[in-house]
Amino acid sequence: MSCHESAASTTQTQQHQQTEALLIGHPNVGKSTLFNLLTGSHQRVINAPRTTVELSVGTWKLPGQTVRLTDLPGTYSLNPQSLDEEVTRDAVAGASPEDTAIVLLDATALASSLYLLGQVLRAGRKVVAGVTMADVGQKRGTLLNLAQLEAATGVRTVLLNPRRGTGAAQLAEALTVAPAPGPQAVAVEEHEDLFDWVAEVLTQVEQLEVPPSSRSDKIDRVLLNGWVGLPLFLAVIWATFQLTTTVAGPLQDWLESLVSGPFTEWVTTALTWVNSPEWLLSAVADGLLAGVGTVLSFLPLMVIIFALIYLLEDSGYLARVAVLTDRLLEGMGLDGRAVLPLVLGFGCNVPALSATKTLPHARQRLLTGLLVPFSSCTARLVIYLLLASVFFPGYAGTVVFGMYVASALVIIGMGWVLNRTMGRERKGTGNSNALLLVLPEYQWPRLVPMLQAIALRCRAFMVKAGGVILLLSVAVWLLMAVPTSNDYTFGDAETPAQHTVFGAVSESLSPVFAPAGFGDWHASAALITGFVAKEAVVGTLATTYGLEEPEDPAEPGDLGTLLRESFTESSGGHGAAAALAFMVFCLVYTPCLVAVGEQRRLFGGRVTALATGGSLALAWVLAVAVFQIGRLL
Amino acid sequence: MNLGNCPIGAALNVTELTGLDALEVRIRELGIRPGQQVQVLKRVLFGRCIVAVAQQRIVLAPKLAACIAVHEMGESK
Numbered sequence: 245m246s247c248h249e250s251a252a253s254t255t256q257t258q259q260h261q262q263t264e265a266l267l268i269g270h271p272n273v274g275k276s277t278l279f280n281l282l283t284g285s286h287q288r289v290i291n292a293p294r295t296t297v298e299l300s301v302g303t304w305k306l307p308g309q310t311v312r313l314t315d316l317p318g319t320y321s322l323n324p325q326s327l328d329e330e331v332t333r334d335a336v337a338g339a340s341p342e343d344t345a346i347v348l349l350d351a352t353a354l355a356s357s358l359y360l361l362g363q364v365l366r367a368g369r370k371v372v373a374g375v376t377m378a379d380v381g382q383k384r385g386t387l388l389n390l391a392q393l394e395a396a397t398g399v400r401t402v403l404l405n406p407r408r409g410t411g412a413a414q415l416a417e418a419l420t421v422a423p424a425p426g427p428q429a430v431a432v433e434e435h436e437d438l439f440d441w442v443a444e445v446l447t448q449v450e451q452l453e454v455p456p457s458s459r460s461d462k463i464d465r466v467l468l469n470g471w472v473g474l475p476l477f478l479a480v481i482w483a484t485f486q487l488t489t490t491v492a493g494p495l496q497d498w499l500e501s502l503v504s505g506p507f508t509e510w511v512t513t514a515l516t517w518v519n520s521p522e523w524l525l526s527a528v529a530d531g532l533l534a535g536v537g538t539v540l541s542f543l544p545l546m547v548i549i550f551a552l553i554y555l556l557e558d559s560g561y562l563a564r565v566a567v568l569t570d571r572l573l574e575g576m577g578l579d580g581r582a583v584l585p586l587v588l589g590f591g592c593n594v595p596a597l598s599a600t601k602t603l604p605h606a607r608q609r610l611l612t613g614l615l616v617p618f619s620s621c622t623a624r625l626v627i628y629l630l631l632a633s634v635f636f637p638g639y640a641g642t643v644v645f646g647m648y649v650a651s652a653l654v655i656i657g658m659g660w661v662l663n664r665t666m667g668r669e670r671k672g673t674g675n676s677n678a679l680l681l682v683l684p685e686y687q688w689p690r691l692v693p694m695l696q697a698i699a700l701r702c703r704a705f706m707v708k709a710g711g712v713i714l715l716l717s718v719a720v721w722l723l724m725a726v727p728t729s730n731d732y733t734f735g736d737a738e739t740p741a742q743h744t745v746f747g748a749v750s751e752s753l754s755p756v757f758a759p760a761g762f763g764d765w766h767a768s769a770a771l772i773t774g775f776v777a778k779e780a781v782v783g784t785l786a787t788t789y790g791l792e793e794p795e796d797p798a799e800p801g802d803l804g805t806l807l808r809e810s811f812t813e814s815s816g817g818h819g820a821a822a823a824l825a826f827m828v829f830c831l832v833y834t835p836c837l838v839a840v841g842e843q844r845r846l847f848g849g850r851v852t853a854l855a856t857g858g859s860l861a862l863a864w865v866l867a868v869a870v871f872q873i874g875r876l877l
Numbered sequence: 878m879n880l881g882n883c884p885i886g887a888a889l890n891v892t893e894l895t896g897l898d899a900l901e902v903r904i905r906e907l908g909i910r911p912g913q914q915v916q917v918l919k920r921v922l923f924g925r926c927i928v929a930v931a932q933q934r935i936v937l938a939p940k941l942a943a944c945i946a947v948h949e950m951g952e953s954k
Contacts, residue, residue, distance in 0.1 A: 320907060353932065354932075473922075
């Protein structure tokens with residue numbers, strides 16, 4: 245490189261500015277849509293320091309400038325009422341004077357938006373304002389004059405429509421000329437002064453007509469009627485289950501068979517061609533690629549669930565669900581929106597955990613995320629069907645139904661306990677959990693932002709949860725690959741399970757389950773693979789008895805006979821009570837390693853470890869209780 | 878009279894907020910404060926009420942609504 249080139253490069257580097265900007269605004273104001281629009285795929289999710297509150301951080305590339313954007317949790321004020329809002333307050337307080345705060349003003353809630361703007365100005369930050377929802381505000385009678393608004397607030401203001409992708413260029417231009425904090429930043433000191441300032445600004449900019457009854461009001465007259473709203477919500481949940489079983493189910497099976505079939509065959513052929521040892525073939529096929537297949541197979545399900553969540557949130561419908569179901573969950577310290585993940589969990593716990601992101605506060609997300617694994621997913625149904633048909637042949641259906649009732653009772657009980665032991669976000673008062681919710685306008689969701697949001701969420705799931713899933717998948721393979729007898733070699737797929745470390749671990753674990761009546765290595769082996777996936781429990785039980793997995797779990801044939809013998813023997817003649825205890829254990833302990841991966845992505849490793857350990861302990865206690873009571877009957 | 882027992886659809890003036898504890902500041906920040914004109918649009922399941930404050934629609938639990946005293950516009954307090 246010549247001296248001239250080097251100098252030019254240095255000058256270019258000096259000219260290319262790096263700046264920081266914070267996105268601040270009400271919930272549902274379009275902040276995240278704007279963030280996705282500006283940063284595209286140049287973004288990542290981090291946790292705010294010492295919390296499980298997620299912040300999206302991304303880079304917005306402009307000519308000659310790179311803006312590092314942080315999408316802060318939505319808030320109505322810098323006087324926080326939740327951990328999420330504390331994060332926003334702290335970010336504003338901790339920002340440097342050179343950082344710019346981009347405050348989004350909701351045209352349909354201008355007064356409270358201006359209040360938030362006033363608080364940010366008071367914090368002494370450089371501010372640019374963006375007005376969103378102007379089209380909706382206009383329909384409701386607010387005609388905004390941006391020039392008047394700028395003059396009244398002293399803040400450079402642009403019109404934005406993140407859903408339609410307009411206003412980004414004006415915002416970029418405004419950022420480059422954002423002035424230092426104006427004199428009003430020190431003029432508004434107290435709440436009442438701030439209210440006065442807002443009122444004064446409003447008189448200068450807003451032309452109010454009598455607010456007409458809006459389209460949303462008319463829709464709410466129907467949808468917030470309990471006789472219509474609750475059945476409609478149940479119909480939405482039913483449609484979701486239908487989509488996940490009729491559309492996602494076959495796609496999941498196809499993807500998994502594609503990976504475990506042709507793709508695995510192709511990879512093992514290639515490895516054989518380069519003379520790879522047998523154990524490596526097994527490690528790749530049964531450990532690594534089995535994990536990849538598991539992760540990929542969840543992709544169709546996640547796309548459907550993320551699309552559904554986006555539609556429910558963006559349309560404004562989810563807030564109405566919260567209103568209708570709030571009373572049901574109030575006792576658990578949850579708002580009505582938690583009903584969505586809890587109900588979805590009865591289909592599959594993994595997307596249900598993802599759905600906790602729709603909850604507005606960190607505590608509610610965590611509490612719901614800890615309860616979702618107790619929702620009895622469809623994978624557990626196969627276990628219930630098998631054991632109920634073997635041990636309760638006359639009333640298997642009633643027993644299976646009872647397991648779903650038990651699932652609901654565990655959720656309610658644990659919700660009650662956790663709500664009282666986890667501490668409150670704000671120091672407890674009688675009203676701190678009472679419903680206070682601003683209803684967003686109903687809107688037609690737009691396709692491009694929806695696809696963008698789905699792609700970003702799926703990528704986060706694949707990258708973050710996928711890593712944990714692969715690691716655990718290889719760990720389980722390792723247990724099965726190491727032989728305990730010299731007659732077999734490492735990684736030999738033909739080694740019987742009882743002659744591997746897996747078999748030895750199962751054997752050594754079995755006494756732990758003796759008080760629950762199933763202290764038998766076949767049962768503990770099934771529980772170990774059940775940690776990977778509950779679908780594997782029946783297959784493992786069959787394999788450990790040297791049988792093929794039955795086509796129909798309700799007609800288990802020889803497996804049923806062997807199970808009856810094992811459970812009867814291990815329980816001292818109380819096989820039915822032991823089988824019931826086994827079902828309860830399967831209901832309560834960790835659902836699957838994909839759920840563990842997703843839990844870790846959402847709540848971090850420490851919470852996941854505690855949740856996993858806690859659910860194992862609870863499962864053991866409940867199973868022992870069921871068996872000990874059952875044997876007395 | 879408070880937001881929990883006032884007539885639906887009537888134009889109301891907020892007169893006082895009492896017993897709201899930590900949520901009082903937030904409720905005031907959302908625009909429900911003495912002197913503000915509000916209207917209860919609907920009461921839904923379990924007594925939750927939807928209140929119109931300018932263009933905003935705010936849902937309040939019954940125990941919050943009962944803490945917000947109002948009087949009908951045009952009536953003396």
